[in-house]
Amino acid sequence: DAGVTQSPTHLIKTRGQQVTLRCSPKSGHDTVSWYQQALGQGPQFIFQYYEEEERQRGNFPDRFSGHQFPNYSSELNVNALLLGDSALYLCASSLSGLGQETQYFGPGTRLLVL
Amino acid sequence: AQTVTQSQPEMSVQEAETVTLSCTYDTSESDYYLFWYKQPPSRQMILVIRQEAYKQQNATENRFSVNFQKAAKSFSLKISDSQLGDAAMYFCAYRSSYGGSQGNLIFGKGTKLSVKP
Numbered sequence: 001d002a003g004v005t006q007s008p009t010h011l012i013k014t015r016g017q018q019v020t021l022r023c024s025p026k027s028g029h030d031t032v033s034w035y036q037q038a039l040g041q042g043p044q045f046i047f048q049y050y051e052e053e054e055r056q057r058g059n060f061p062d063r064f065s066g067h068q069f070p071n072y073s074s075e076l077n078v079n080a081l082l083l084g085d086s087a088l089y090l091c092a093s094s095l096s097g098l099g100q101e102t103q104y105f106g107p108g109t110r111l112l113v114l
Numbered sequence: 115a116q117t118v119t120q121s122q123p124e125m126s127v128q129e130a131e132t133v134t135l136s137c138t139y140d141t142s143e144s145d146y147y148l149f150w151y152k153q154p155p156s157r158q159m160i161l162v163i164r165q166e167a168y169k170q171q172n173a174t175e176n177r178f179s180v181n182f183q184k185a186a187k188s189f190s191l192k193i194s195d196s197q198l199g200d201a202a203m204y205f206c207a208y209r210s211s212y213g214g215s216q217g218n219l220i221f222g223k224g225t226k227l228s229v230k231p
Binding site for chain 2: 033043045048058088092101102103104105106107108110
């Protein structure tokens with residue numbers, strides 16, 4: 001049973017550039033959530049996708065956008081990168097519906113903005 | 115807004131001993147879910163245990179158990195017979211059961227657990 005996968009594992013960008021991170025959910029899951037984890041902190045919720053629509057969004061600027069594909073995989077896009085965007089980006093998948101509240105995380109993508 | 119607080123930035127335990135990690139949360143909701151996740155240096159966030167607020171019985175998963183005190187808004191994790199592989203960052207997380215908040219996990223800042231051989 002394949003778990004949540006993310007690519008790439010590491011990424012280095014410069015300020016002002018754009019980046020795309022990818023996530024494939026756990027087999028059978030239809031919902032993908034993205035989190036940003038700064039060094040030494042707990043993850044912060046960015047947004048969640050279900051049925052190819054953004055269902056919920058945290059307190060992140062519009063520079064952060066996403067997409068979900070028909071196969072439930074997802075992308076996180078960040079435009080006009082800032083130094084403060086350097087963080088570990090985690091993708092989590094879950095199954096919609098009652099009793100399916102647990103989110104399963106991928107290994108993350110470490111983004112460094114120079 | 116809900117908040118999660120982990121007051122112990124670091125903890126240490128001797129191998130084979132028992133350790134308890136603390137977590138408190140603030141919410142006005144009556145129905146929600148609580149989780150403990152483990153994040154080893156490999157970065158992958160791994161689910162340790164979950165608790166439904168409507169269940170009075172404390173959740174248990176092998177060597178891991180929780181002490182859920184709903185009135186006190188406390189959710190501590192007890193690790194028995196600690197093993198070297200338990201060394202990691204441990205995060206407490208809250209998730210609402212209501213409407214549009216269903217997708218949002220709210221995390222504490224974490225507790226770094228060291229296990230001494």
